[in-house]
Amino acid sequence: xxxxxxxxxxxxxxxxxxxxxxxxxxxxxxxxxxxxxxxxxxxxxxxxxxxxxxxxxxxxxxxxxxxxxxxxxxxxxxxxxxxxxxxxxxxxxxxxxxxxxxxxxxxxxxxxxxxxxxxxxxxxxxxxxxxxxxxxxxxxxxxxxxxxxxxxxxxxxxxxxxxxxxxxxxxxxxxxxxxxxxxxxxxxxxxxxxxxxxxxxxxxxxxxxxxxxxxxxxxxxxxxxxxxxxxxxxxxxxxxxxxxxxxxxxxxxxxxxxxxxxxxxxxxxxxxxxxxxxxxxxxxxxxxxxxxxxxxxxxxxxxxxxxxxxxxxxxxxxxxxxxxxxxxxxxxxxxxxxxxxxxxxx
Amino acid sequence: xxxxxxxxxxxxxxxxxxxxxxxxxxxxxxxxxxxxxxxxxxxxxxxxxxxxxxxxxxxxxxxxxxxxxxxxxxxxxxxxxxxxxxxxxxxxxxxxxxxxxxxxxxxxxxxxxxxxxxxxxxxxxxxxxxxxxxxxxxxxxxxxxxxxxxxxxxxxxxxxxxxxxxxxxxxxxxxxxxxxxxxxxxxxxxxxxxxxxxxxxxxxxxxxxxxxxxxxxxxxxxxxxxxxxxxxxxxxxxxxxxxxxxxxxxxxxxxxxxxxxxxxxxxxxxxxxxxxxxxxxxx
Amino acid sequence: xxxxxxxxxxxxxxxxxxxxxxxxxxxxxxxxxxxxxxxxxxxxxxxxxxxxxxxxxxxxxxxxxxxxxxxxxxxxxxxxxxxxxxxxxxxxxxxxxxxxxxxxxxxxxxxxxxxxxxxxxxxxxxxxxxxxxxxxxxxxxxxxxxxxxxxxxxx
Numbered sequence: 001x002x003x004x005x006x007x008x009x010x011x012x013x014x015x016x017x018x019x020x021x022x023x024x025x026x027x028x029x030x031x032x033x034x035x036x037x038x039x040x041x042x043x044x045x046x047x048x049x050x051x052x053x054x055x056x057x058x059x060x061x062x063x064x065x066x067x068x069x070x071x072x073x074x075x076x077x078x079x080x081x082x083x084x085x086x087x088x089x090x091x092x093x094x095x096x097x098x099x100x101x102x103x104x105x106x107x108x109x110x111x112x113x114x115x116x117x118x119x120x121x122x123x124x125x126x127x128x129x130x131x132x133x134x135x136x137x138x139x140x141x142x143x144x145x146x147x148x149x150x151x152x153x154x155x156x157x158x159x160x161x162x163x164x165x166x167x168x169x170x171x172x173x174x175x176x177x178x179x180x181x182x183x184x185x186x187x188x189x190x191x192x193x194x195x196x197x198x199x200x201x202x203x204x205x206x207x208x209x210x211x212x213x214x215x216x217x218x219x220x221x222x223x224x225x226x227x228x229x230x231x232x233x234x235x236x237x238x239x240x241x242x243x244x245x246x247x248x249x250x251x252x253x254x255x256x257x258x259x260x261x262x263x264x265x266x267x268x269x270x271x272x273x274x275x276x277x278x279x280x281x282x283x284x285x286x287x288x289x290x291x292x293x294x295x296x297x298x299x300x301x302x303x304x305x306x307x308x309x310x311x312x313x314x315x316x317x318x319x320x321x322x323x324x325x326x327x328x329x330x331x332x333x334x335x336x337x338x339x340x341x342x343x344x345x346x
Numbered sequence: 347x348x349x350x351x352x353x354x355x356x357x358x359x360x361x362x363x364x365x366x367x368x369x370x371x372x373x374x375x376x377x378x379x380x381x382x383x384x385x386x387x388x389x390x391x392x393x394x395x396x397x398x399x400x401x402x403x404x405x406x407x408x409x410x411x412x413x414x415x416x417x418x419x420x421x422x423x424x425x426x427x428x429x430x431x432x433x434x435x436x437x438x439x440x441x442x443x444x445x446x447x448x449x450x451x452x453x454x455x456x457x458x459x460x461x462x463x464x465x466x467x468x469x470x471x472x473x474x475x476x477x478x479x480x481x482x483x484x485x486x487x488x489x490x491x492x493x494x495x496x497x498x499x500x501x502x503x504x505x506x507x508x509x510x511x512x513x514x515x516x517x518x519x520x521x522x523x524x525x526x527x528x529x530x531x532x533x534x535x536x537x538x539x540x541x542x543x544x545x546x547x548x549x550x551x552x553x554x555x556x557x558x559x560x561x562x563x564x565x566x567x568x569x570x571x572x573x574x575x576x577x578x579x580x581x582x583x584x585x586x587x588x589x590x591x592x593x594x595x596x597x598x599x600x601x602x603x604x605x606x607x608x609x610x611x612x613x614x615x616x617x618x619x620x621x622x623x624x625x626x627x628x629x
Numbered sequence: 630x631x632x633x634x635x636x637x638x639x640x641x642x643x644x645x646x647x648x649x650x651x652x653x654x655x656x657x658x659x660x661x662x663x664x665x666x667x668x669x670x671x672x673x674x675x676x677x678x679x680x681x682x683x684x685x686x687x688x689x690x691x692x693x694x695x696x697x698x699x700x701x702x703x704x705x706x707x708x709x710x711x712x713x714x715x716x717x718x719x720x721x722x723x724x725x726x727x728x729x730x731x732x733x734x735x736x737x738x739x740x741x742x743x744x745x746x747x748x749x750x751x752x753x754x755x756x757x758x759x760x761x762x763x764x765x766x767x768x769x770x771x772x773x774x775x776x777x778x779x780x781x782x783x784x
Contacts, residue, residue: 028784032517034462035583042783061781066519067549068778080778137382204381229387229412233523235581249548253689260549265521270539319527319579320407321386323379499726508728512769537681545681546688550779556767557688560727564680567719589723596722601715615719618711620701626721628737628753 002168005183011164014180015046018087022125025062026089027055040088051090051159054135058241058313059088059095063121064102066238066263070116070248080120090129090157093150094140094311098241099126100152104303105244116261125173128153132160132195134202137312139325141203145309148195160191204325208332211300217293222334226327227288229320234265236314236322242295242307245271266291292327349456349480350402356479357399357424360450364422365393370448374412375424376405387412399424401452403459408432408575410529413442422448427455428463428573430472431606432529435569437474438611441532451475454483457491463574463587465493474609497595499588511556511589517582518555524586525562527579530569537561563589568597568614571606600625638692638758640735642667642751643682645675647705648740649697655744663748664755667695674698676709680720683734690772693733693758697750700738710738732757733764 006014018024026049028041037056043049068080091099106114107121131147140147149156154170165183168174237243247264250257264271267288272281281287299307308324315323361373377388377398385404389412390396401424409423410432425433430451436442451472457464470483470491483491499507522538525531537545538558545561547554570590577587597603600623603614631637644650650671656663668691672678675698683694696717704710717736725731735754739747765771 025781030784032583033514033585034460034577034580037583041781044783048784061779065781066779067551228389228415231411231523231526231579233526233579234519234521235523238519238521239581247548251547251549262549268522315382317581319523319581321379321382321384323381323386325381326379329380504725504728504730506728507726508769511727512767515767543685545685552768552770553688553766556727557684560684560723560767561681563723564684564720567716567723589727592726593719593723596719600718600722615712615715618708618715620711622711622714623718624714624736625718626725626731626734626736627717628735628750 002174002177003183003185003188004166004168004177004180006164006166006180008162008164010180012046014177018176019044021085023084023086024089025059025086027051027053029053049090051129052132054092054131054138054311055090055095056313056317057239058098058311059091060098060102060241060243062086062088063099063124064106064117064244068116068261069258070261071259080116084123086124087127088124089127091126091153092129092131092311093145093147094138094309095241096126096128096150096152097140097145097305097309098311101242101299101303101305101307101309102244104305109303125155126153128156130156130158130192130195131199133198135312137315137323137325138310139204139312140310141199142206143306143308143310146196147199148192158188158191165191206325206328206332208296208328208335210296210306212293212297212331213335214293214297214301216335216338217297217331218289220331220334222330223285223289226292226330227285227322230267230284230288230322231320232267232269232284232287233319234267235317235319236324237265237267237291238263239313239317241311241313242309266294288327292324292331296328296331349454353401353452353456353480354399357401357450358397360477360479361390361399361422361424362393362396364448365390365396370420370422372416372419373399373422373424373450374409374416375399375450376401376407376409403457406458406461406575406578408527408529408573410436411527411532413447414532416446417442418446420446420448422450424450424452425472425475426452426458426573427467427469427472428571429529430474431469431571432573433606434473434609435529435571435606435613437609438606439613444609448476449474450477450479453478453480454487455480458574458578461574461578463572463577463591465495466572466591468492473607497592499592511559512552514584514588515555515559516552517584518550518559519582520550520555520558521581523579523581524576524584527575528566529571529573529575530566531562537565559586559589563593566590567593568601568603569605570594636759636763638666638755638763639690640667640693640695640754640758641683641686641691642669642695642697642754643672643675643678644669644696645698645705645710646671646673648699648703648738649747651741652697652739652743652747655741656748657744659744661744661748663751666755666758667751674704674706674709675713676704676706678713678716680716683720684724687729687733687764688767690764690766692764693735693754695735695737695751695754697737697739697747700740703740730761732761 025040025042027038028048029050038050038053039057040059106117156167158165245264246261249260273279295307364370373390376385379386410429453471470488546557572591572594580586698710
């Protein structure tokens with residue numbers, strides 16, 4: 001491991017050097033007519049990076065685009081450029097953990113490896129960013145993630161005012177950072193501890209078993225109350241960094257069609273509709289139940305870790321402010337009343 | 347703002363009374379979340395919880411749509427002037443029964459933060475109501491609040507307009523929040539969901555996004571009450587309301603028609619007049 | 630494009646089977662010449678015309694559309710075209726507001742005996758659409774693009 005400490009100007013130089021070998025994406029403030037939002041975009045200019053705000057949309061869009069042609073049955077074609085490596089700068093812990101979740105599903109699961117995803121993912125390097133304080137509605141610490149540091153990114157930045165600490169965890173990248181001034185490890189530890197404390201002060205307590213007991217929760221009567229105000233749009237899933245559901249569709253004309261892998265949302269009524277007309281999740285409480293259960297029960301049962309990273313985007317962006325934390329609190333209360341919660345694994 | 351507080355007080359009082367007397371089973375209103383300060387729709391059936399109801403400048407959602415979930419129940423609903431118009435349209439389209447709902451109408455609505463539709467609102471008093479809160483605004487007051495804003499899109503050339511909307515709809519992620527937030531969009535199956543015929547492609551491509559928004563706006567013709575819920579719901583800050591608002595203006599100019607003014611009126615496109623205008627037709 | 634490299638528009642023509650379709654028939658049997666740019670879709674009544682059909686036609690690459698039905702008052706179903714009239718006026722307002730040129734949308738009435746008028750209508754419609762040139766789609770990119778993925782833009 002290597003620890004470097006540089007100031008803004010040095011980072012700018014470093015950025016310009018990295019630009020030659022990498023496509024660089026970072027959170028940028030974008031004016032969107034009625035709203036201004038921080039989003040991940042490819043950039044050329046270091047000064048455009050927004051370090052202070054949690055991005056309003058996740059870096060999922062870069063690794064797993066909303067629409068991606070995957071060829072058709074007659075031609076194998078690659079639709080994306082895998083020539084150049086991509087660096088995603090300023091990815092916070094929640095998003096790094098989220099990408100870990102996507103990796104679990106698309107690459108690490110030996111049952112099926114998504115070769116399109118893999119080809120793209122192999123070219124992407126995550127550069128983490130330590131969260132200085134809680135952003136809006138996030139609650140990753142409650143779910144057991146560390147907002148200040150994550151081990152899944154090979155490079156990690158700690159921004160303190162105009163100073164940047166860079167932790168190089170992967171030997172592969174050491175040569176790039178070799179000539180930069182070294183940082184003091186103890187000082188960095190201090191900073192990390194201070195930040196963790198600011199998080200613990202404002203975290204909320206949650207005591208639910210992970211994974212949630214499948215059968216018990218499935219039959220619980222709390223879902224209607226939770227989802228009563230849900231409109232059934234796809235915002236929470238489209239802006240969720242871990243939601244990976246997709247749909248295959250064929251599009252084209254003049255007798256030729258291409259197979260697309262498009263995002264889908266479990267909050268849409270057509271998500272589980274059968275060709276026969278039957279829909280096993282025909283009401284919004286059933287769909288909401290599936291969303292929560294997938295994140296806190298089915299995913300943990302099948303993979304390691306959670307399906308929710310607590311980034312809080314679904315809370316911030318929901319048009320009716322449906323709060324997943326309230327849902328979790330209700331779950332906690334329900335299981336308590338049922339007399340002691342057992343995890344789904346037992 | 348004192349106005350909001352006074353309205354809140356009155357809403358709580360009425361809701362408590364209705365629930366205590368068992369006139370209604372449920373009150374649909376605005377409340378504050380447990381973890382955030384944000385306003386969210388709440389559904390109250392216990393009179394003790396009536397004090398959770400609030401009304402403030404962030405009560406941006408249109409609650410009227412929730413009425414469709416409680417068609418056979420007796421419910422009370424807190425309705426901003428635009429919501430009361432939406433309820434009037436539902437009654438006109440025979441979707442809900444008048445005797446099942448109690449409307450707590452807000453008179454003299456002080457407006458919603460960031461909602462540009464409020465600047466264009468010239469109703470500001472509840473159109474239908476069983477109970478009213480707030481102070482009724484006189485026409486002069488409404489006139490004074492009305493910002494005389496020229497529509498900047500109207501002034502553009504066709505090419506510029508096209509470019510403006512292309513720039514807007516390019517960002518659309520087709521999350522369908524505009525559709526779900528809109529009180530008009532209550533179809534069991536949306537045209538985007540069918541594939542016989544497939545009206546619009548599923549992929550997020552500008553041509554299809556544009557088509558989706560045009561088609562949705564066409565369904566708004568003579569039914570949209572210009573409440574701005576679609577625009578407030580859009581996560582990408584798209585000017586979703588522009589097309590629908592244009593339809594409202596055109597309906598008024600060409601057919602002297604306004605949606606949701608009367609609970610007995612026919613909708614614009616389910617009616618005709620022999621002497622209707624033929625504006626835009628060939629010579 | 631024709632052989633002189635001039636733009637020849639493709640116009641989707643929705644004709645009511647009782648009047649305008651018969652008018653087209655009459656124009657044909659009376660040997661009246663009119664431009665071959667229209668692709669006729671026979672509809673049972675203009676009242677059946679869902680505005681979506683017109684939007685979809687543009688979505689799929691028609692340079693313009695022509696809708697023609699019975700004159701108001703002469704509808705085979707009494708008032709189908711009267712309902713349709715309001716719809717077209719509203720659609721026209723919206724499409725123009727969205728930046729689709731007025732010349733691309735042609736609405737008119739032709740009775741079964743107006744073969745000559747029908748030929749004139751088609752001529753006018755073709756001329757109108759020629760004035761504004763080829764339709765490039767709602768995305769302004771034309772209709773021969775390659776398939777692609779949604780990409781994160783560079784800013």
